[in-house]
Structure formats: structure tokens, C-alpha cells
Amino acid sequence: MVERTPILNILTHLILITGLVMLLVPLWIVFVASTHDFRTVNTVPMPLWPGNRMIENYTLAWNQGGFGPKMLNSFIVAVGVTAGKIAIAAISAYSIVYFKYRFRSLFFWLIFVTLMLPLEVRIVPTYAVAANVLRPYQELLDASGLGALLSTLMGIKVSLPEWSMLNSYTGLILPLIATATGTFLYRQFYLTVPDELAEAAKMDGAGPLRFFWDVLLPLSRTNMAALATIMFVYSWNQYLWPLLIITDIANYGTAVMQLQRIVPGPLFGEPPRWHIAMAGTLMVMTPPLLVVIFMQRWFVRGLVQTDK
Amino acid sequence: MAQIDIRNVSKSYGKTQVVHGVDIAIADGEFVVILGPSGCGKSTLLRMIAGLEEISGGTVSIGGEVVNDREPRERGCAMVFQNYALYPHMSVAENIGYGLKVAGVPKQARQARVEAVARTVGLDTFLDRKPGQLSGGQRQRVAMARAMIKEPKVFLFDEPLSNLDAKLRVQMRIEIRKLHQRLKATSVFVTHDQVEAMTLADRLVIMNKGVIEQIGAPKDVYDRPASVFVAGFIGAPGLNLLDATIGADGLTLSLADGQRLPVDPARHPALKPGPVTVGIRAEALTIRPAAAGPHAGLRASFDFTEELGVGQHIHAEISGQPLIIHVDGRHPYRPGSALLLDVPPQELQLFDQETGLRIQETDVLTCIDEAA
Amino acid sequence: MTGKRVTFAGTWLAALLIAPQLLLVFTFFYWPAGEALYWSFTLEPPFGGENQWVGWQNFKTVFDDPLYWNSVRISITFALASTALAMGMALLLALFVDRQLPGHKAYRFVYFWPYAVAAPAVGLAFRFIFAPDAGFVSALNQWYPGLWNPARDGIDAVILITLANAWSMIAYNFIFFLAGLQSIPRSLTEAAAMDGSGVLRRMADIQFPLLAPTFFFLVVINLTDSFVNSFGIVDITTAGGPARATDLMVYKIYSDGFKGKDYSLAAAQSLVLMLLVVSLTFIQFRFVERRVHYS
Structure with missing residues (x-):
């Protein structure tokens, strides 16, 4: 469009640059602070240009915060949750879309409605379940009378073993795997796949699993990438859940949890070592930031398509 | 197999x-x-x-x-x-x-x-x-x-x-x-x-x-x-279909505006009087030059021409119903001008108006057709 | 319509494929939600044994507690303020990025970044930037000593977590506003331009009204998010303080449940929050439905 609006164009750039500054300044300050020594970082006003203590600070933060194993744990959890979510979304949506049975709409809604039950509103009981995962099933057995029936018939008391997920990777991963958004995204994708492809596969002699593996999954690569980026960021950034179920921080602590332990301040009776804290913060935020920066196309697509 | x-x-x-x-x-x-x-x-x-x-x-x-x-x-x-x-x-x-x-x-x-x-x-x-x-x-x-x-x-x-x-x-x-x-x-x-x-x-x-x-x-x-249905569906254009009535003699068809057409008694020897649908191919119709003698064919009025390259489709109206005539050369007619049409009786195909089914001809002619 | 015209036979296979997700959903969502419901109407006797039915008593305790209402008031203020800030900012940026002047891709590229930063990391960064005696904003205190101190002043603390939350939500809103703007057919803005409407006029008359569905959708998402996902920011930045000035509903559930070990009170509060989320989601569905009708 031919439009001569020089003043407005300058204004546009001004607004956009202001936005840029507002969004980047916090990250910049974190970076600058992480490159100065203790004294400089605590001067008021603080310098706005990086200092020369970067390597020392980061080494110290890495070692003191134990970020090596913590990052590894975070990585294991993020990859596990992401892979699990994609797998489970792909197969449950496949069941709902490509098979005809009575309860499929009900099942879809059961999965979809979990959007309204975020972890934060059910933390206490979810924690209780994680402490003994089979308890719901034991109680169902008892309440339905099935347990009693079995015990009279077979003369044994049916009691499921106690299975605690506290302080384990399973506990960090499994409860986060159910995914309404992922299932929704995959369902939408399947609905756009032309019916003729399934028919051609049938004519080619492929059964349902073969069709899923050879045709649908490869076709869904774009969706997979989109889903993977948002889910990786989501699971790397988990904070409340690991905080609850991990007490064995040495072995199972995640990087984001570790932020709580590097908060400086009088609360912890130590000097405000902000330079170390900021170095730690930057390290923790880097992996998801890299994902967003390098996979931007996919992650924007994933977000917009799921409509949450 | x-x-x-x-x-x-x-x-x-x-x-x-x-x-x-x-x-x-x-x-x-x-x-x-x-x-x-x-x-x-x-x-x-x-x-x-x-x-x-x-x-x-x-x-x-x-x-x-x-x-x-x-x-x-x-x-x-x-x-x-x-x-x-x-x-x-x-x-x-x-x-x-x-x-x-x-x-x-x-x-x-x-x-x-x-x-x-x-x-x-x-x-x-x-x-x-x-x-x-x-x-x-x-x-x-x-x-x-x-x-x-x-x-x-x-x-x-x-x-x-x-x-x-x-x-x-x-x-x-x-x-x-x-x-x-x-x-x-x-x-x-x-x-x-x-x-x-x-x-x-x-x-x-x-x-x-x-x-x-x-x-x-x-x-x-x-x-x-x-x-x-088949008559209208097959062919480009499909068969021209006209509503008509079979007279009491079983030998003449009359259109709504009173024009009459003879039936070939050899093909349709025993027609029941009553309403009928008449089908005729656009290629079976010919336009007779206005100068030719007394007229026994049908009178239609010209609507417009569709150019095909190899010939023309003349769209006309007869007795309030559309009709298409295939012609080889080119014909400069004006809208509304009258056309005189020759309709060979052996080209008429008849359909029952109620069932839509063809009224079968006697085999005589089909045999001749096949022999030829 | 949930399914396809062309389907496969095999009910057992279908059941097998959906079973894992149903098991997870039952174990970690519906059972705990049901348990919260159960706990909120019962009390655990002090010396053990079966929970006892106490009717609305837990809710009464919660609602009679001025600290709870304090928490509700703060949560609502926090949610409304950070939603308004984040959405306003994101809308402004999206409208101007969508002008597609030279360099718009670079701006867009960077505007996405904050989405990647974990809430507690945002909290820690903002805690430093807004610290009263170090960092960036402390310069204020050199001019007016004692003007800014989120560790002492409740209002300052609320401002701090609101800013942190708004900052971390801008990217998400920006993405959706920009997608919304890009889905408006170019021909519409071009037609408006032919009608003599200028850039700002078009934003106000064409683009913003057509963004209405995205706008309402985002209002609901932002509010829900502020009510529910703010734990990370509060925990690191202010830990609910000073003097409960930032004791958001989520944070209170956490501290009552895990620090105070009062499951029943925590469950009753969870249920209230759940109700809030459900009603917000219902409102969203109404708008989603409206959106379908418009198109």
C-alpha cells in the first residue's frame, strides 16, 4: 500500500523500541548483574554495562547451586514429559477420531475438561495420590465390594501394593503427562487429514496400527514439533509440583526448584550475593529460551493452534 | 477370473x-x-x-x-x-x-x-x-x-x-x-x-x-x-423433451398450442390415447427454408444461438417449451423469428408421463436398424 | 462431530489406545478433585480414624476468616492489574508490528522471548531489579529515601509481583493478538484505506473491533492464569509477605495445606478456586461459541 506517514512511522518505531526495551531490560539487568563482583553489584545505582567477573560468577553459581545434576534432572523431566505428552496425545486422539464406539465423545470431554483442573487447585490431594498411587484403585475395590467378593471367593485379602512416586523421576513426569491441549491439537490435525488417505491405506492392505505409524505420525511432524516446543518449555519451567514431591533434592532436584535456594537476602542470614543469584537465574532460563528462539516458528504455531 | x-x-x-x-x-x-x-x-x-x-x-x-x-x-x-x-x-x-x-x-x-x-x-x-x-x-x-x-x-x-x-x-x-x-x-x-x-x-x-x-x-x-431421466442426461444436449397428448386415433400427437405431429404406426402400432412425453434428438431436427412449399412440420420461435465451432445449437421455443436444434452451417436468425421444423416420425421417442419409462417400439424397426 | 466418516474396526484396539490417558486423567485429576470435594466437607479427627462429615463447616471457617478475604481481595487486584497491563502492552505492540514496517520481524522475534522464562526466574530477576538496596529501582531511594521498599511496604510488594506477572504474560498475549491481526483479511484494511481511513483510524475502526474475539479469549486466559499460575512468582519474590500483603489464593492454599497441614481448609479453598476457574472457562466457551457464529 502506498502510504506516506513519516511521523507515524517514527512514532511506530518509538513505540516498538519502547516495547523492546521493556521486555529486554530485565534480561539485560540479570545478565549485567551476573558479570560483576559482590561489591559492584550492590552499589546504587548499579552499572548498566557488563563487568569482567562473568566466568568466576558462573562457575561459582554452577558449583554452589549444584546445577550440573539439576540441569540434567530438568532435562530428563522435560524430555520425558514432552515425549509422554506427545505419545499419549497422538494415540488417544487417534482412538477418538478414527474409531467408532459409544463413549468416544464422553472420553474426549473427560480429557478436555481437565483444562479446568489445573494442578494448583488440586495440589494437596494430588500430592496424596502421588504418595500412594494405587490408593484410588484400592478404595475403588473396597467401595465397590469387588475386593470383598474376591476375598470371600479366593480366601485372600486383595490389597494393592503401596507405590509412592515421591522422590522419583516417575513422580516428576507421570502426573504431568495427561494433556488436554495436546489431545485437542492432535484431534484437530486428524480431522484435517483427508478421508481418502485412510481409504487408500486400507486398499493398500494397511491395518489401523500400520496406517497410524506409516502415514499419520509422519504427517503430523509439524504438529509434533509445535507441541514439543511448548511442552518442553512448560515442563522445564515446572516449579510447584517438583517442590512438593521432591524432598531428596540432592538426587532429584530440578534446576527451576534450585532458584528458591539461591535467593539471597537477610531471610537466609547471608549477604546479598546477587551476582551469583543472577548467574544462576540466567542459567536456568537459558534452555527454554534457546528453544523459543530457535524453534520460534513451531512454538508460535503450537500455541495459536491449541487455543489453549 | x-x-x-x-x-x-x-x-x-x-x-x-x-x-x-x-x-x-x-x-x-x-x-x-x-x-x-x-x-x-x-x-x-x-x-x-x-x-x-x-x-x-x-x-x-x-x-x-x-x-x-x-x-x-x-x-x-x-x-x-x-x-x-x-x-x-x-x-x-x-x-x-x-x-x-x-x-x-x-x-x-x-x-x-x-x-x-x-x-x-x-x-x-x-x-x-x-x-x-x-x-x-x-x-x-x-x-x-x-x-x-x-x-x-x-x-x-x-x-x-x-x-x-x-x-x-x-x-x-x-x-x-x-x-x-x-x-x-x-x-x-x-x-x-x-x-x-x-x-x-x-x-x-x-x-x-x-x-x-x-x-x-x-x-x-x-x-x-x-x-x-436417461434421455435428458445422456448426450450434449440431452434429448429434447416435449409434453404432448396422443389423440383418440392413437396416430397423432398434439402439443399444447394445437400443433400436430404424426406417429410412425410401424413403430408404435397401438398407442393409448392420453398424455405422453415426446423425445427427439437435436440432430434429428432440420430447419426448412421458409420458401419451401406447404408446411407439414412444426412451427417454433427462435431464441438464441450457441456457437460450437463445428456447427450451431439453435435454441428455440415451441408450445412454451424449450427446444434445441443442431445445425451444421451458420444461421443468422433474429430473436422471435419463426422457424419451420421437419420432424421425421421415425425419430420420435415416446415416454410414459407417469412412470417416466420408455414406451417400447415394436421390434421391426430395431431389427432394421441393426441390419443397417 | 468427534470422529471421521472413514473409521477402523476394532473396539479393543481403540480402548487400548485411549486407556493410558484415561488412567492418568482419573488418577491425577478426577480422583484428587473428588478427594478435595470430600475433604472440604469432612474433618480428620485429631487422634486419627475415619474423616467425619462436617457439612459446610470448613467453608464457614474459611469465609469467616478475614485473612481469606484479604487473600481474595489481593488476588483479584493482582489478576485485574496484571491482565490490563499485559494485554494493553501486547495489543499496542501487536498493532504496530502488524504495520509491517521495515524491521518488524526483528521486533517480533524478540517480543516472544519472555514466554520462555519460568515464573520463579521472573520472580527472582524482578526481586533483584526492584530490590530496595541494590539493583535498578533502588536509585529511587537515593532521591527519596524509603520511597520504595517491597520488603516492608505491602503496596510496593503488590506492585512488584503485578509487574513481574504482567511482564511474563506479554509475550503470550502478543502472539495471539498478532495471529488475530494476521487473520484479518488484508482486503478489509485495503478497503478502509480506499475509503480514506488512515493508519490509526483503521486500527480503531477495523482492526481492533475485529480482534474482539481474541481480546475476550485473552481476558479469560489471563485472569485464569493470574489466579492459578502465580505461585512461582509470589513464592520467590515475596513469599506472601510482607504481612500477607501478597498472600494470593494459590499461595494461601499451599501454605495452609503444606505448611499448616490443614487439608480440609486447603481443600475448601481449592474448591472455591476451582469454581472460579470453571466459571471463567464457561465464559470463555460462550465466547468461543459466539466466535463460531460470527464466522
């Missing part, structure tokens, strides 16, 4: 029935085209043969065996889909060979066969491309090759040419015909394009609203449509 026997086959979705008890017997090696307007049930019928659609009633047998409960892969059919249904993430070679891969054919044997088939359809230089990089015609060929490689007993085509442009469609039509001559596999081809149907078919099946209107060789269907 792969004759297909369709006996009393019906299909309903819930309470709506879309195919009503259809019978067709297709001989081994025959090329049958099922023709009809959209929604007539022709694709559903084809998909029931393929096993993509459950059969609600009746039986489909292929090679003498009832296949109602067999899965598509167990029926020995291959299908070419309307939008080709190529797997977008697989290369041409993988698309063609996928059926063999599923069947567990080892890689080397598979490759050899893929190459052989690709060569016959002229795709051997495109094997590594993805479907997205091909033109419409090339995709069509991939779809054909994918069907051919299975060496099926039966080829099923579901409007495979409808997404191509006119020129390519003619070319592919010829190739399909050649292919059939070479492979001699039983083929069922569904289309709504009557030119395609006429040129391809050994036999035509014309369907409307879930029932078969007529089965026959293209020429027979064109010459002797079995119903008003």
Missing part, C-alpha cells in the same frame, strides 16, 4: 437409504462405467465393491465368492481416488510401493516392480519426488501406478479425472482405455461426466437417486434411453 456380481445391493445411513437394491453383473475383463448426477449413489456403490463401505443389504461377489464381510485388502481390488489420495510425506516410489511393503514384499523385488510400473506410466524419472512437487496429471499417474502395481483382479476408479483440466482429461482418458486393453482387468469407473462415460465404457450403468435407470452399451443407451 474376476467377474463382479452385484445382487440386490442396498445401502442406508440410519433411516436414509441411498442405494436401493441394485443388480449389476460385470463380466471378467469388462470396462463398466457407472454414470449419474452427484448424490445418485454411484460412489457409494463403488466403495461397497471396494470394501470401504459396509453393505446394508444384498451381496457383492468377486470371482464367484461373496465378499461382503471381507476387508478391502482381501478383495483383490485396487482403487484410484478422486483426489488421488497420495501419501504426501512419501516419495513417488514409496507411494507406489506402499501396498507391496505392507504385504511384506522384500525391498529389492519391490524396487524392481515399482520401476517397471513407473516406466509404463512414464514416471520413471520422478520416483524421488514428493507428490507436492508433481503436476495434476503426474499425480494422477502415480495414483494409477499405485493401483497397477498390485496386479489387481479389479480396478476401481472413483471420478479419477474430475480434478484435471479439460485437455489433460482427454489425454488420461485415452491412456486409461489403452491400459485396459493391455491389462484386461475388470474395471469399474464412476463418473458424472457423460463424455468420459461414453468414450470409456464397454457398458454403461446409469444411476439416479440410488436406483439403476439403464444398463447397456453406450450406443444403445444413447439411441434408446430407457427413461426420461
